[in-house]
Amino acid sequence: MTPENSLRISIENLERTRCAQWPHAQDNCLTCAMCSGACPVAGVDDFDPRKIVRLISMGMTDAAADSRWPWICTMCGKCEQICPMGIEIPDIIRRLRAMRARDKVPGILQDGLANALRTGNNLGLPKEDFVFILEDVAAEIAEEPGFEEFTVPIDKEGAALLTTIHNKLVNTHTDDLKHWWKIFHAAGEDWTVASDNWEGTSWGYFTGDDEAMRVMAGRIVENMRRLKIKTLLWPE
Amino acid sequence: MKEFETVTVFDLLIRYIKDGRIRLDRTRFEGLATYHDPCNYGRRAQKRFGHGFFEEPRWILDQCLENWVDLHPCRENQICCGGGGGALTSGYNEERIYYGRRKMEQIHASGARMMVVPCHSCHGQFNNIKAKYGLPDLSVKYLWELVADCLVWP
Known part of the structure; x- marks a missing residue:
């Protein structure tokens, strides 16, 4: 997604099919930030689970997948435990990791798996x-x-x-x-x-x-x- | 899963102990110990499979140690050690080490000098960061290592 495009996001123009299988597809997030408060790594590299959920809700899935955030998170599940809307944030993180080109997976993870x-x-x-x-x-x-x-x-x-x-x-x-x-x-x-x-x-x-x-x-x-x-x- | 039986590390250790196949000596470790609930065995297993392994490791600890305490918070409310989800192998080491600070604060507060844990990622993380957070002598033990150390054998 180019910066130019990102400025034109509107709720009516969201591409919904891509996220259809994700529980937050209908933008359930209340932006309450309970997840941010619970997250042990919020603030590191500006990571914050709420930002990830907002990016997805606004259709900026590529931006989320290209960021370092899905790999800073350990998918520990504090966020989904506390989320009043039942958004399964670690599952989102794992799906974002899956969107990375395999040669862009950080560290030795992909080499070991290969x-x-x-x-x-x-x-x-x-x-x-x-x-x-x-x-x-x-x-x-x-x-x-x-x-x-x-x-x-x-x-x-x-x-x-x-x-x-x-x-x-x-x-x-x-x-x-x-x-x-x-x-x-x-x-x-x-x-x-x-x-x-x-x-x-x-x-x-x-x-x-x-x-x-x-x-x-x-x-x-x-x-x-x-x-x-x-x-x-x-x-x- | 009807084709064959599967057991977790907890199930198997408990089976051996309850069936009398192994005997354990509870007096070998005198210093205060503590236990860390790995995210995937605990909170996430509870969410995904409907059962978190909270009681099982604690029962095993009771068979091995007279002197151990829980961290606070623990069980489903525990704090991740920072080494999970592939973090030990992603190369983002600075972030991972900083992530572990709250866990290390918990261990400091407990006064424990031995950390028992049933997860390879957590085990690696604790050994990697303990010196940085002022606990270079913290003994990090696998749960099954503790059991092996307490074996009455031969």
């Missing part, structure tokens, strides 16, 4: 490296008293429980793999982890990419079926 879609994990970590890291950490646990028998069951068909792995736990935080593994061992759990598509994050949630989320969730379901597992532990 890696995940291409290789099954955000790091693009090859299977043999993944298995090596898991077995290395398992060997460390086995050196601790009471865990001498510990091994990591990878791709165990018919196991009772499937877990996923947050990519940082096989990258910079490998010690944090040990907590759950020790609990499983002490509980006598019959658990496993898949060597393919083990990623526990789904960054399509952050980038507004529903299709990517479907793909990531579908792969976990495939692992459940392939390995004939009874119970899935939701990713942490």
Whole structure:
């Protein structure tokens, strides 16, 4: 939208179809600013949830999508909790994120997601490296008293429980793999982890990419079926 | 979701404890601890799925610790840590660190020196900003890390 156009906005000329699925399409906002008061990040970079809602209500969706605001917000939901009109502001934020050209998504979010879609994990970590890291950490646990028998069951068909792995736990935080593994061992759990598509994050949630989320969730379901597992532990 | 069962981290830990599959020692940590409700497990899950996980983590904390307090406000009225929604990976670090100031004020006010949290984003955010807000020695623990630390095993 050009600045020239933005000056000519009138309520009669709003393009309504684009926002038809959004609950604020009929301009429900009372401008009460309860959302602004509740928002922990209001004021940063001039962000304010009410401004986002006003931009949308006035049809300036592109301006909102091009701004940094949808990415400064963490979609924590304080605003929608307090909104007297029930406007689902975090949902608006996520849809605005989805409107960004994928090469304009900030930070490493899109790179990580593209890696995940291409290789099954955000790091693009090859299977043999993944298995090596898991077995290395398992060997460390086995050196601790009471865990001498510990091994990591990878791709165990018919196991009772499937877990996923947050990519940082096989990258910079490998010690944090040990907590759950020790609990499983002490509980006598019959658990496993898949060597393919083990990623526990789904960054399509952050980038507004529903299709990517479907793909990531579908792969976990495939692992459940392939390995004939009874119970899935939701990713942490 | 009838094809197989799904459990959350809370459900599974509670199951292990209630079924007697693991035993926990409540005396291992003496200092004051506190708990942070992640937005997505709490307020947003309540809105989207009709159930926020508020009671479950607190019950687990009671099995592990004798000395912990809630932040104020908490549960559905908690304040976001500032690390959620992909903020740790968006590159807007200055904004993210400033965002966390109110959460850190809450922790200061509680007097706690250990923060227990069941979310990777919150965990990363606390460790990233604690020194900046004068709590360099704050111990940040995953909920399941606390459980593992309290295991009576062998």
